[in-house]
Amino acid sequence: MSEQHLIIGGNAAGMTAASRAKRLAPSVAVTILESSRHISYSICGLPYCLGGVVSRFEDLVYFTPETLRNERGIDALVEMRAVEILPSRRSVVVEDVRSGRREPFRYDKLLIATGYRPLTPSLEGIDAPGVFTASRLEDGQAISSWLASAPRRGAVIIGGGYVGLEMAEALRRRGLSVTVVEKSPSIFAALDPDMAELLQSELESNGVRVLTHREAGKILTRRDGSVEGVEIQGTRRLLEADVVFIDVGVEPRVDLAVAAGIRLGKTGAIEVSERMETNIPAIYAAGNCAETVHRVTGRPTLAPLGTVAVKQGRVAGENMTGRVARFPGWVGTAAVKVFGLSVARTGLSSQEAQREGFSVVEEKIESRFRAPYFEGGGSGTVKVVGDESSGRLLGAQIVGSEAAALRIDVVATALAAGLRVDEVSQLDLAYTPPLGALWNPVLIAVNALLKKMKRRY
């Protein structure tokens, strides 16, 4: 009987681990257990399907169980929910979602890649038809059907994070009037408020209403039980809405792991080694259910992003076959596009760096990203954050054109290498008039930051 790798969760981390393990060790039997109906899709693409930019949900799917079997020799069992891990027996009890029948699956190596679960506020009416979150392809399909089933005029988005804003754009593109309700003083906590302001303006100039420092109260329903509107807490204000989308954060799905005695870290996600090992032999965890070291602070964090999940999955898959691979962590890189504005960030924002106790210095510049005499290429605002006491660059935020936002990767690379601000200021970046500026705006920002620092290193 061949060695058995069992993987709970058929998306970014799980799929990547499965593919990697099977490629490195073709004789191993690799089985994916997925509780939903689909494996291997881009959940990030969901808002673009709803907004009509991508035509069909099927376009988001990379593999079906059939193509995965045929092309990669991996078994993926859908609508099969892992209900209990029994480490002493090296087996997992699995329930067929349709029939309710349970059976044990033996493993030699087990990967927990159960991902995250969207948080929902405990509001009256939160379960009403027309209230959605998005963590699975089915969620997108359900929203799509809902939108198609009747005239939909208004939408309220509760929470102004990545998905919330993408959904705001998608629903606006569908012709709905859209309001974003954000309880913080500023939307999009991944950016400092001064940078998030640019994003808010872009939303507003595209007809999205943004209410900050406001909390949703109860969700009002019609006689048929479906959503009618959202009341703003502490006011009598009612926002009419035929659709409500919730984006108030996510939490790692760790119930299975906890029940099996697998240790969680302080973040509430599964504690893993650099090799993605849990505290129980032969059990690995990867993706959004596992912790990720933030390389700028050196501390474990939640990093609920596909880019992190696939890298962790790859490392887990490699280690499961007996090789040695290590995942060094992330640096906090993320991007979003909202209407015409591209946004990217990496490392720590000024606010985050302050909370972490760094001696924060920050600088912000606006610049074009091409030679001044050249059309196009756009412009952007670049904010950079440094640490006065060590001289290290801590992070950057860019809001502007696509070509501007892409430059975040320079800083992401510099952060992974632990470069100081003065070292970044001397980087040899590409220039030719049709593609860039002689002084790359990242360098302009970093040079300006360097000027503010007392010791110039």
Add this chain to the structure above:
Amino acid sequence: MSEQHLIIGGNAAGMTAASRAKRLAPSVAVTILESSRHISYSICGLPYCLGGVVSRFEDLVYFTPETLRNERGIDALVEMRAVEILPSRRSVVVEDVRSGRREPFRYDKLLIATGYRPLTPSLEGIDAPGVFTASRLEDGQAISSWLASAPRRGAVIIGGGYVGLEMAEALRRRGLSVTVVEKSPSIFAALDPDMAELLQSELESNGVRVLTHREAGKILTRRDGSVEGVEIQGTRRLLEADVVFIDVGVEPRVDLAVAAGIRLGKTGAIEVSERMETNIPAIYAAGNCAETVHRVTGRPTLAPLGTVAVKQGRVAGENMTGRVARFPGWVGTAAVKVFGLSVARTGLSSQEAQREGFSVVEEKIESRFRAPYFEGGGSGTVKVVGDESSGRLLGAQIVGSEAAALRIDVVATALAAGLRVDEVSQLDLAYTPPLGALWNPVLIAVNALLKKMKRRY
């Protein structure tokens, strides 16, 4: 009498040094001596003026002597040619180009920023009207006048480097039939031949004829002395041409420095410290007349690029005021756009790495630069080069869309930090479907390279 900073050369390095010195030490008198008629322009923009993408040569000029005086308090004297440096007297003999009158200029600190001179092959007819190189704004104006003065049908570009190819495009856009003659087996030596091939196809599919492994013989002239065509060496083949553009390389302008006893390095450019000091006290050199350390090899090189010149100029200007600034060198980053194809490179090509004695491993992939279900963003070919024995990444080349080529900066940053291939493979780069792919193609290429390496670090 205030301290006097004298700067020979009023372009990238000289202008940047002047501005920096004046900003840091406003009481210093800063004087630029420029032998041509213009200071402070983008020579890189010249082909775009000729091609009609940028409308006027004046658009390439950042400062005139007047605006420089008014806005920055710096004196720039044009058509004033430095003819001799007298270090023992701390003075420079300067000739008024129009009157021929000479006078001495005293300095406390001197910067040599004389740039480069285009090489010209010693061909019969090389001085004929209609044969051009481009190192000054006047060259562009002269080409432009020449093109305007009579019907121009054919052009021959001798040498297929950066400017040669940009000129090929510019002249093609002007409706001329264009032939590039390159003596190497492959155009564009900054890329390995397999990558340069993609560039050659792009030229050819835009109607530019490319002859490789062919040398220009004599330049034939008409009765009025102007160019008529170029003969290919060793053949009877004649390429008809009303314009010939030469791009066979450049050399540092070092005559003045040599005559003053300033030491050159092995590259033939002025040897400088990290602070841009020459061997003679109070004399600095910066820009394309000075050597630049290649940070991948650790050896001095010629780096005739504006990006390097401005950084060296900034460092020189800072040191001239008594501060301490260091220029760590470049990593060989450069970019060019030819018709619809964007090209970028950094570090060492595979050929260069072999010449340097590295144990070269290379890999090449083709990839899209966005989520597969997302339009646009283009695609590109990414080639990466690593060193088997140290595990270090040595360089990359990208040919494709603009968004593809911009990714070179990730590698440029990694090279500056000396990252190993495995470290680069774990970089946390930005992703969102409208802007990029979940696996950034640079990471795909680097992961593929890593697979080929015996020790995986």
